[in-house]
Amino acid sequence: MMFSALNHPIRRRIIEMLARNSVTYTCMLEELDVDTGKLNFHLKKLGDLIEKDEKGLYKLTDKGLRAFSIIQQVPEKIEEASAARRIAAYFLDFFAVILVSLIYFIFPIKISGIIQQEFVITPFYILTILLVFWIYLTIFENEGGQTLGKALLDIKAVGEMNIKKAAVRNFPKAFIIPLIIDVILGRKYKTLRFIDKYAEIRIVKL
The missing domain is CATH 1.10.10.10 (Winged helix-like DNA-binding domain superfamily/Winged helix DNA-binding domain)
Structure with a gap:
């Protein structure tokens, strides 16, 4: 490789x-x-x-x-980011998107003269937040290899990144169940996530 x-x-x-x-x-x-x-x-x-x-x-x-x-x-010797850093970056990104989404949905927003006064959690809102999370991860990783969480923890995705690979590797992270399967398969190949091995993407410590 x-x-x-x-x-x-x-x-x-x-x-x-x-x-x-x-x-x-x-x-x-x-x-x-x-x-x-x-x-x-x-x-x-x-x-x-x-x-x-x-x-x-x-x-x-x-x-x-x-x-x-x-x-x-990357530094002279490529050092893979620890699982702890990657997981922490994931949750930082997830909660950042949740916070922004909740602020948008909860606070009254005037759209076409209609003011949304109440907020009720529905499957639609949950799906919307997950889609926003997926798009956020995809765009930021494709552009510079770093999301907010990765930047704060000084780690970066490196490799032959493009928008398609960024979308595919971040889909499991947004929709949880595919991520569990991804991690289980990764253990078999001695990596945190199987999809990173397949895509030749590595998360490194800067």
Whole structure:
């Protein structure tokens, strides 16, 4: 996986080197000051992050360029955020959305001349809040990898994020029951959430 490939200083240096320009095998040997066996090992570990062009020069693939952007976002060693931090961030986000939603629904709001005076919890309101929560998580994670809760706890979602992945990985978090299934499957694969492993998204400590 991309993250294991990036969790070694030599491989990170190779990615950074190739982000500047394409280089020969010999240039890498000289700049990294390693023997051929060690360089071959790390090049193999980088897998589809690198490739050779028609001149035989090593360069980054599109996936390698995305890996370079991750290197720029996270510390030298990628440290996965603890389950406690992730859970705390989740509840901070959840209660923030609940608070804003309740303020909107409870306090009288003038809409088209009609003032809403009473608030009764109905399935419609619950579903609306959950949808708002899902949209909030999706937009913020897609834009910068951080929701309010994640920012407060200094953690971030990194990887090949896009709006589709953000929506899919946050759907279980908004609707609870899928989240329970996600976490149970994650335990089987030694990760907090199975969907993060599938999407190649990791929550890291900054």
